[in-house]
Amino acid sequence: MPTVKSPSKLNLFLEVTGKRNDGYHFIDSLFVCISLYDTIEFAFTPDNCIEVHTNHPEVPDGHANIVYKAIEAVRTIFAVSSGVRVTIDKKIPVGAGLGGGSSNAASCIRTICSEWQIDINDPRLKTIVPSLGADIPFFLYSNGCARCRGIGENISDIPLNNKVWFVLVNPNIFINTGSIYKKIALTNDTKDSINIIGGIVNSDIDSVSRAFYNRLEGVVIPQYPIIHELKETLIKLGCMASLMSGSGSTVFGLARNKANADAIADALKKICPTWFVTVASSIKNTITGS
Numbered sequence: 001m002p003t004v005k006s007p008s009k010l011n012l013f014l015e016v017t018g019k020r021n022d023g024y025h026f027i028d029s030l031f032v033c034i035s036l037y038d039t040i041e042f043a044f045t046p047d048n049c050i051e052v053h054t055n056h057p058e059v060p061d062g063h064a065n066i067v068y069k070a071i072e073a074v075r076t077i078f079a080v081s082s083g084v085r086v087t088i089d090k091k092i093p094v095g096a097g098l099g100g101g102s103s104n105a106a107s108c109i110r111t112i113c114s115e116w117q118i119d120i121n122d123p124r125l126k127t128i129v130p131s132l133g134a135d136i137p138f139f140l141y142s143n144g145c146a147r148c149r150g151i152g153e154n155i156s157d158i159p160l161n162n163k164v165w166f167v168l169v170n171p172n173i174f175i176n177t178g179s180i181y182k183k184i185a186l187t188n189d190t191k192d193s194i195n196i197i198g199g200i201v202n203s204d205i206d207s208v209s210r211a212f213y214n215r216l217e218g219v220v221i222p223q224y225p226i227i228h229e230l231k232e233t234l235i236k237l238g239c240m241a242s243l244m245s246g247s248g249s250t251v252f253g254l255a256r257n258k259a260n261a262d263a264i265a266d267a268l269k270k271i272c273p274t275w276f277v278t279v280a281s282s283i284k285n286t287i288t289g290s
Helices: 066-078 100-115 123-132 135-143 177-181 195-199 205-210 219-225 226-235 256-273
Strands: 003-019 025-045 050-054 084-089 145-150 154-157 165-170 241-244 251-255 276-281
Touching: 003 100, 003 135, 003 195, 003 276, 025 066, 025 100, 025 195, 050 066, 066 084, 066 100, 066 123, 100 123, 100 251, 123 135, 135 145, 135 154, 145 177, 165 226, 195 205, 205 241, 205 251, 219 226, 226 241, 226 251, 226 256, 251 256, 256 276
Parallel strands: 050 084
Antiparallel strands: 003 025, 025 084, 025 145, 025 276, 145 154, 165 251, 165 276, 241 251
């Protein structure tokens, strides 16, 4: 019975550059895998039954789960008749901008493709993956740090030579990604991720901190002012920079090292004792084994 660790992600940079006719938005974003995981157990069966169960009350079991949809898509494309039971132990906050559902789906796709001897790079699979979830290609194909463009399917791996430490805080707010993107006002005045990529490549943490950016904050913060308050709090406690990840509601701060991150997190837990607060580092992608 295979058991895999399904990591989360942060967006250190996120710009919205356009919109397709089908409603999907074009982005330019720097994704980084971090050491906050869900754990997924798989039990393969000779029947054609798919079962998906989680321990989180806000994550649906069965057909409505993104993991179920991913399994169903793979089985349909490759005419697989075998079944699988999936149990997800959720630790990544839900609706939090951390990509937990997409990571779960990518972990599932890679695991079932290995079991059913399907090439993970089959063009038929690569075609369908973005339609399941725009963050899934990053988790399925990157090395753990990548520039993602298009709707997220155009991936360019970025070398991240030194571990980077973050403090995360989630105010227990679920934010629907689709509703946020619908409110984005497109503009020709877009920022480029080249500066933050240069900081990452050169292991220049000060340059990285100066290049943090998320276009979606302009939509989210007026609706949820607590996001701005948390960003300010992280800076006051000693973070070099702070940002909302994805469409929120998680806010994260950049720390100089683990000791600095631990101290900030301890102070934050005293201020926000009922909220999710943790320390995490950048990691290689545990899904791809990079």
